[in-house]
Amino acid sequence: MTSTTLLILCALWAQGVLTMALLFILGRRRLPLVAQKKIAVRDIALKRDPWPEEVQKASNAFDNQFQLPVLFAIGAGMAIYLGAGWIEAVLAWMFVGTRIAHATIHVTSNHVYQRFTAYVLGFFTLIALWIAILVRLILAFGAL
Template identity: 50%
Template sequence: MNVTPNALWLIAAILAQGALALGLLWYLGTIRIPMVMKGEVRIDDIALERKGWPKREWQASNAFDNQFQLPVLLYVGAGLALYFGPTLFEVALVWLFVISRYLHAFVHITDNHVVRRFTAYFIGLVLLCAFWLDLVIRLLFAAGGM
C-alpha cells in the first residue's frame, strides 16, 4: 500500500483528536473514581443523573461529551478526504480544527471562561465548514469529470 505524506498527516490529526477524547476520559476518571472511593459522591446520587457531581466533574464531563459533536463530522470528512486523496489544504484545515478542539477542551476543564470557550468552538466550526465545503467542491469536480 502506498500512503501519501498528506494521508499520513491526516491520519495523525485524526489520532490526535481521538487522543484528546481518550485523555479527557482518563482525566474524568481521575476526578470521579477518588470522589466515589472517598464517599464524597454517593453512587445512588449519580446512577441516573449528573446532579450529584460537583462542578469540576461537570466541566470535565462536558468537555468529554463535546468530543462526540463536531469531531464526528471531522471523522466522516477525513474518511472522504482519504478516499479522494487528501490535499495539503485539507490536512492544514484538519490540524487547525484539532488544535481548536484542544484549546476548547483546555478552557472547558480550567477556568471555563464561556467567551474564550465559544471562540475556540467557533473557530473550529468555521474550519470544519471550510473542510466540508472543500470536500463538496472536490466531489462536484470529480462528478463532472466522470
C-alpha cells in the same frame, strides 16, 4: 500513502488521543469522590447534578468530543478517499487545534467567551473542510 493522507490520519489520531485524555481526566476526578464516599453511586446513577463543578466540566468536555468531532471524522475519511490535498490536511490540524483549545479551556478556567471562540473557530474550520470536500466531489464527478 501520500503525505497529506498521513497528516490527516495523524490529526484523527490526535483527536482520538484528546478524547481518551479527557476520559482519563474525568476518571481521575470522579473515582476519588466515589471511593471516599463523598458521592453516593445511587445519586449519580441517572443524573449529573451531584457531581462537583470540576467533574461536570470534565464530563462536558468529554461529551463535546462526540459532537463536531464526529463530523470531522466523517469529513476526514471522505477527504482521504477523494485524495486529500494540503488544504484538507491543514484544515484537519486547525480543527484539532481548536478542539484541544476548547477542551483545555473547558477543564481549566471554563471561561465561556474563550471557550465559545474556540468552538466557533472549530466550527468554521469544519465548514471549510466540508466545502473543500464538496469541491473535490464536484471535480471527481467532472472527471467521470
